[in-house]
Amino acid sequence: MASAALKPSSVFGSGSIQPDQRAAQRFRVLMPGSITLLDGVFDYAIEDISLSGARFITDVPLAKQQEGILHCTPLEVLFSVVWTDGKTAGVHFEEEIALGTVRALRWHNDRFRSQHDAALRGLVQAWASKEPVTGAV
Numbered sequence: 001m002a003s004a005a006l007k008p009s010s011v012f013g014s015g016s017i018q019p020d021q022r023a024a025q026r027f028r029v030l031m032p033g034s035i036t037l038l039d040g041v042f043d044y045a046i047e048d049i050s051l052s053g054a055r056f057i058t059d060v061p062l063a064k065q066q067e068g069i070l071h072c073t074p075l076e077v078l079f080s081v082v083w084t085d086g087k088t089a090g091v092h093f094e095e096e097i098a099l100g101t102v103r104a105l106r107w108h109n110d111r112f113r114s115q116h117d118a119a120l121r122g123l124v125q126a127w128a129s130k131e132p133v134t135g136a137v
Contacts, residue, residue, distance in 0.1 A: 024050035027102055029109040033072030035060070035079075046072055049102060053082065053092040062089045074104050 026048040034041050035058065044058035054070065066081045070091065079091035 024052045026050045026055075027106065029105055031072050031105065031109050031112060033070065033075075036069040036071065037066070038068075044070075046070075046105075047088075049105060051093075051096045051099065051102065053079070053090065055088065055090050057087050058089065059087060072105065073108060075101055 027050065028048050029046055031046045033044055033046055033056075035044050035056075037060070042058060042060040044056045044060075046054055046056045048055050056070075062081050062084050064081055064083065068079055070077050070079050070093075075097065077097060078094035080094070081089055082092050083090045
């Protein structure tokens with residue numbers, strides 16, 4: 001399946017950048033991954049990414065300036081937490097990542113979504129094709 005063209009997120013429009021916003025263009029993805037912190041390895045879902053940072057959701061409480069390693073195939077990068085809002089965190093990468101890495105993440109994102117959508121379609125079709133059970137409580 002062909003990957004969607006890389007389009008920057010319109011989260012910030014073309015106005016001035018606020019202190020809690022990144023200057024680099026963001027690209028939307030929704031991918032599972034893991035973060036390595038001093039106290040263990042934890043799951044997260046990356047929501048968007050730029051060459052210099054990312055925004056993700058995790059159940060792990062994070063603090064500003066906390067550091068760790070973000071893993072999301074093919075990405076593995078050191079980060080520092082810039083902001084948090086509940087379960088959402090914005091991080092800055094120690095080194096900028098290559099645009100090719102962002103493209104690869106988008107390809108994996110599209111593939112992951114396609115597999116998820118196909119599995120969901122299969123579940124719905126199996127559910128819809130079954131005879132209704134009568135007399136069940």
